[in-house]
Every structure is written in structure tokens, then in C-alpha cells.
Amino acid sequence: MKNPNGYGSVYKLSGKRRKPFGVRKTAGWGINEKTGKAKQLYENVGYYASRQEAMIALAEYNKNPYDLDAKKITFAEVFEKWSDENYKKMSESNIRGYNAAFKNTSGLHDIRFIDIKKIHMQEIVDNCNKSYATKHRIKVLFNQLYNFALENDITEKDYSKFVDVGRSQNKGTRQPFTMKEINTLWSNLNTLESADLALIMIYTGLRPGELLTIENKNIHLNDRYIIGGIKTDAGKDRIIPLNKKIVPLIEKRMDEKNKFLVVNKRNNKMAYNTFNDDRWASLIKKVKMTHKPHDCRHTFATMMDNAGANKVSIKKIMGHASSDITDKVYTHKNIEELLKAVDLI
Structure with a gap:
């Protein structure tokens, strides 16, 4: 059955690929320079291992569309999309922890995600006047957001794995009551x-x-x-x-x-x-x-x-x-x- 106009489509890429099925949406219309005729302009939603996964992704996108242009997506917007998808599977304590970590990254909120490099995240951690546990939670948040960004073709490289939070100074300091x-x-x-x-x-x-x-x-x-x-x-x-x-x-x-x-x-x-x-x-x-x-x-x-x-x-x-x-x-x-x-x- 043909999808309705503007719904988008699933297509298969040539060759042997881990994720051969692509999902795309019409982004507008342009002119073919050779023929002078109108042609569709596409934006990719993502790539998937099976046609079924691709169809589900297309349906999810149409249910809750987002800006496909990775150049426009900020750190805060990635966090919002990631939390919308993952918070429903988390405990209240984990949600509070991630929200607190997000507040401690305010310096990155309005920066385009693709412009963020290791040095920016390291600066957030280094200037965080908090405990090791808080710094570690911030890095975990960075890891989660980069995994999400990679899965959704927002970025091509994970810089979060290079962030160093140091070692816990409290390790082994727990003392039982006498x-x-x-x-x-x-x-x-x-x-x-x-x-x-x-x-x-x-x-x-x-x-x-x-x-x-x-x-x-x-x-x-x-x-x-x-x-x-x-x-x-x-x-x-x-x-x-x-x-x-x-x-x-x-x-x-x-x-x-x-x-x-x-x-x-x-x-x-x-x-x-x-x-x-x-x-x-x-x-x-x-x-x-x-x-x-x-x-x-x-x-x-x-x-x-x-x-x-x-x-x-x-x-x-x-x-x-x-x-x-x-x-x-x-x-x-x-x-x-x-x-x-x-x-x-």
C-alpha cells in the first residue's frame, strides 16, 4: 500500500551494509539542472537494519516530527529528545540524577550539538565545583546523549568517551559506626x-x-x-x-x-x-x-x-x-x- 503524500518513504541502499534500509522525508522541491524539471529534495530520518525497523521509525517520526537538520539541533534539544524516549523506562531517582546533571551543563545548552567537542565537555567537568559522583553523572549523561545522537545521525563521532572526570577521592573512606x-x-x-x-x-x-x-x-x-x-x-x-x-x-x-x-x-x-x-x-x-x-x-x-x-x-x-x-x-x-x-x- 502506497504511503500518503508527505508521509515519507523507506528505501534500500545498495551493497552490503549493517543498516541497509533508509527512511527519508520530502524536504521541498528544486529544479533538475540537466532536464529543467522539478525534482524532490529529501532529508534522511535515519538508517535501520530491517525494513520493519525502518517502517516503525517512519511512523514514530510522523507521530512526533522533529527537525532533521542536524546542523540546527542544540545540546538542550538532544537532551529533550533523549529524555522523552528514555525517562519512561527509568526510576525516579535516575531521572532526578540526569536532570541535575543537565542543569550542571548549562554552558552547552544553546550550542549546536555538532559543534560540541571534547574540550567543551571537559571544561564543564573541570569547572564543576561538585563531588566526584556529580562529575561522573555528568559524563554518563554525555555518554547517553552521544549514543542517542549517533543512533539518530545527529553526529558521526563520540567525543564524550574522551572526557576525564578523574578518580574518586572518597573511595575506601566509608567508616562503620563504632x-x-x-x-x-x-x-x-x-x-x-x-x-x-x-x-x-x-x-x-x-x-x-x-x-x-x-x-x-x-x-x-x-x-x-x-x-x-x-x-x-x-x-x-x-x-x-x-x-x-x-x-x-x-x-x-x-x-x-x-x-x-x-x-x-x-x-x-x-x-x-x-x-x-x-x-x-x-x-x-x-x-x-x-x-x-x-x-x-x-x-x-x-x-x-x-x-x-x-x-x-x-x-x-x-x-x-x-x-x-x-x-x-x-x-x-x-x-x-x-x-x-x-x-x-
């Missing part, structure tokens, strides 16, 4: 509102971001476990046993009127920045410690290991994927076994 520090947190439960949050993370191995996503409906106090976790396939929606010591802390936090265990002043889900910059910073300052939130998770792993807990149980509770074939035999460990492990600390 027993004296943990006792200090216990002794301040009634005076410092976030001391309980630190203890909950210390005795569950929850990441800070995971703690903030725990919903009350997924807390089973009678059976002493919660369902939660994010970030990896092994960590998502995992069973997390509750040490007897922290059951009262969680019970006190729970409010049937709220969706989440940890809420902000409006009883909504607390943002990580609010937790880190407000609650955690205030707590650590008052108890005169120098720990970061993730040290709680490191403390849990250390305490479990020191107590002689089974390594498979530790991995399962913390949401670590197991690469050991022997470990995979234990993928159906029941809650009772996990409770025995966590009660060792």
Missing part, C-alpha cells in the same frame, strides 16, 4: 528526631534512598520483615528482616494516614536532599560525628560479618547479586533463616 557511637544514637532516641533513622539503617542495611521509599503497607511488624529496596534487580522489592531492637522504632514511626514510613513536614515522601542536607546533617552535628548516611549500610555489613552471619544471608538482605554458583542454591532462603542472621547483631 559500638560507642551506636550506643550514643540509642541514648539520644528521645532527644534527636533522626537518631532512629540512623539506627534503622544500621540494623537493616538499607540505603538512605531505600529507607525513604519504604511504604507502610509493606511493613509486617508481626512477622518482623519489610519489603523494599531499589537500584538493582537483586535489590528491588527484597525481603528485609527486622532485628528485634528496631521493631519499636519502626512501629513508632508508622502512621496509617501516611503512605511512607519517613515523611516530610507535609506528610509526603521525603526527598533525599531534605534527608541528607537537613535531617542527617543536623543529627551528625549534634552527636559530634563525621559519618555519611551510607556508613550505616557499611556498618550493617561489618556487624553481620563480625557476628559470623552466613555470607549468602548478608548478600540477600542487602540486595547484592550473587555470582557464586554455590550461593544460588540458597535463593529461596525463608524469612526465619534471615531473621536468625539479622538477630546475631
Whole structure:
């Protein structure tokens, strides 16, 4: 069946090619200098491995047309097209991370994408007065946008792979809480509102971001476990046993009127920045410690290991994927076994 006028067409290129099927749209009309007759002028949408892929691409383009002239597409426009296509497949935390990285690249936003070179991106990273993690996220964004640009014939070369963000200065600096520090947190439960949050993370191995996503409906106090976790396939929606010591802390936090265990002043889900910059910073300052939130998770792993807990149980509770074939035999460990492990600390 013939496509309607102006819809575009799929054609096959000659020779052996990895992507032999092209998609093109009519860009206008010109004059053939030899014959003097009118001729169609085309712009390519892209090239594809199969006719079916090409037809799908043409249909998608007609549903949401964009400027095919790569010379006009800016960095910000590429980001917009990339995010429209990929954000629907991402978690909220990843979306927030990429949006933050994009804000840190404001110097590139209005520059044509094909004019951006390694030196421009390196300048953004070098002048970013942020942590290594932030710089790394910016580079990851560069990588993602260049992959998208290559796939859509916006550019022919990936300069992002040459950007250097240096090495993390914090690698290996995570320090577990000492027993004296943990006792200090216990002794301040009634005076410092976030001391309980630190203890909950210390005795569950929850990441800070995971703690903030725990919903009350997924807390089973009678059976002493919660369902939660994010970030990896092994960590998502995992069973997390509750040490007897922290059951009262969680019970006190729970409010049937709220969706989440940890809420902000409006009883909504607390943002990580609010937790880190407000609650955690205030707590650590008052108890005169120098720990970061993730040290709680490191403390849990250390305490479990020191107590002689089974390594498979530790991995399962913390949401670590197991690469050991022997470990995979234990993928159906029941809650009772996990409770025995966590009660060792």
C-alpha cells in the first residue's frame, strides 16, 4: 500500500551494509539542472537494519516530527529528545540524577550539538565545583546523549568517551559506626528526631534512598520483615528482616494516614536532599560525628560479618547479586533463616 503524500518513504541502499534500509522525508522541491524539471529534495530520518525497523521509525517520526537538520539541533534539544524516549523506562531517582546533571551543563545548552567537542565537555567537568559522583553523572549523561545522537545521525563521532572526570577521592573512606557511637544514637532516641533513622539503617542495611521509599503497607511488624529496596534487580522489592531492637522504632514511626514510613513536614515522601542536607546533617552535628548516611549500610555489613552471619544471608538482605554458583542454591532462603542472621547483631 502506497504511503500518503508527505508521509515519507523507506528505501534500500545498495551493497552490503549493517543498516541497509533508509527512511527519508520530502524536504521541498528544486529544479533538475540537466532536464529543467522539478525534482524532490529529501532529508534522511535515519538508517535501520530491517525494513520493519525502518517502517516503525517512519511512523514514530510522523507521530512526533522533529527537525532533521542536524546542523540546527542544540545540546538542550538532544537532551529533550533523549529524555522523552528514555525517562519512561527509568526510576525516579535516575531521572532526578540526569536532570541535575543537565542543569550542571548549562554552558552547552544553546550550542549546536555538532559543534560540541571534547574540550567543551571537559571544561564543564573541570569547572564543576561538585563531588566526584556529580562529575561522573555528568559524563554518563554525555555518554547517553552521544549514543542517542549517533543512533539518530545527529553526529558521526563520540567525543564524550574522551572526557576525564578523574578518580574518586572518597573511595575506601566509608567508616562503620563504632559500638560507642551506636550506643550514643540509642541514648539520644528521645532527644534527636533522626537518631532512629540512623539506627534503622544500621540494623537493616538499607540505603538512605531505600529507607525513604519504604511504604507502610509493606511493613509486617508481626512477622518482623519489610519489603523494599531499589537500584538493582537483586535489590528491588527484597525481603528485609527486622532485628528485634528496631521493631519499636519502626512501629513508632508508622502512621496509617501516611503512605511512607519517613515523611516530610507535609506528610509526603521525603526527598533525599531534605534527608541528607537537613535531617542527617543536623543529627551528625549534634552527636559530634563525621559519618555519611551510607556508613550505616557499611556498618550493617561489618556487624553481620563480625557476628559470623552466613555470607549468602548478608548478600540477600542487602540486595547484592550473587555470582557464586554455590550461593544460588540458597535463593529461596525463608524469612526465619534471615531473621536468625539479622538477630546475631
